[in-house]
Amino acid sequence: MVSAAAPGTYAPSAQTVLEARDLTTGYGELAAVRGVDLQVRAGEIVALLGPNGAGKTTTLAALAGALPALGGEVRLLGKPVTGPVHARVRSGLGYLPSDRAIVNRLTVAENLKLGRGRPDEAVDRFPALEALLRRPAGLLSGGEQQMLVLARCLVARPQVVLVDELSQGLAPIVVQDLLASLRREAKATGVAVLLVEQQVRRALSVADRWYLLRQGTVADSGDADEASAQRLVTTYL
Numbered sequence: 001m002v003s004a005a006a007p008g009t010y011a012p013s014a015q016t017v018l019e020a021r022d023l024t025t026g027y028g029e030l031a032a033v034r035g036v037d038l039q040v041r042a043g044e045i046v047a048l049l050g051p052n053g054a055g056k057t058t059t060l061a062a063l064a065g066a067l068p069a070l071g072g073e074v075r076l077l078g079k080p081v082t083g084p085v086h087a088r089v090r091s092g093l094g095y096l097p098s099d100r101a102i103v104n105r106l107t108v109a110e111n112l113k114l115g116r117g118r119p120d121e122a123v124d125r126f127p128a129l130e131a132l133l134r135r136p137a138g139l140l141s142g143g144e145q146q147m148l149v150l151a152r153c154l155v156a157r158p159q160v161v162l163v164d165e166l167s168q169g170l171a172p173i174v175v176q177d178l179l180a181s182l183r184r185e186a187k188a189t190g191v192a193v194l195l196v197e198q199q200v201r202r203a204l205s206v207a208d209r210w211y212l213l214r215q216g217t218v219a220d221s222g223d224a225d226e227a228s229a230q231r232l233v234t235t236y237l
């Protein structure tokens with residue numbers, strides 16, 4: 001069993017890659033998330049935690065450009081961004097919503113070619129993909145599909161990746177493997193990761209820092225240590 005690597009030390013001075021400043025967002029006129037401030041720096045994994053309906057997916061969607069900012073701003077590499085998802089992707093953002101966006105009837109290799117990177121680099125990162133390259137993506141297991149979308153995203157060399165519920169529907173050992181690869185990628189390439197996760201302990205096993213959302217606002221934040229995990233589990237969740 002490959003377990004997630006222990007969180008390393010990130011340089012607190014590392015560049016802020018993605019930032020929300022007083023961000024308000026939601027659906028139509030309705031603000032579901034209000035006044036969020038958060039930063040993600042190069043090479044760190046930041047967990048975005050919170051109970052069901054707290055606004056995690058909404059926050060990620062606004063950071064990615066899938067929802068408009070109703071107030072405040074999103075900054076990517078120090079510059080305010082307002083464009084749609086594809087424009088932010090061109091500027092260095094990777095976005096993995098919880099519905100694994102693969103084309104079922106295309107093979108794994110073809111799905112990889114839809115991304116912005118080279119398929120062979122995806123196989124270098126995830127050797128298990130090699131044996132699956134000719135298989136229609138719709139026939140993969142959930143874990144294999146998640147590996148595919150993660151690989152496709154990472155080989156495009158994003159500066160920051162937003163991941164919504166990587167673990168959804170997957171066996172714990174598969175989740176551990178995927179989280180461990182995110183951890184390796186962050187340390188090796190300096191990619192920043194914002195990880196939405198329901199399970200506090202699982203998220204904090206790979207994260208450097210965390211933010212807690214409750215009812216659409218940031219209720220707390222801190223470093224990902226055992227004391228925080230304990231506090232989060234007993235106080236909030």
Ligand SMILES: Nc1ncnc2c1ncn2[C@@H]1O[C@H](COP(=O)(O)OP(=O)(O)OP(=O)(O)O)[C@@H](O)[C@H]1O
Binds near residue numbers: 050053054059198
């Ligand atoms: N498409 C939508 N239209 C209107 N309201 C929505 C929509 N999607 C979500 N909401 C509302 O926005 C709030 C935040 O939802 P969101 O999906 O961001 O929560 P979450 O933290 O991701 O929850 P979960 O852990 O269940 O995924 C909730 O009150 C939800 O009902």
Ligand SMILES: [Mg+2]
Binds near residue numbers: 057058
């Ligand atoms: Mg959600």
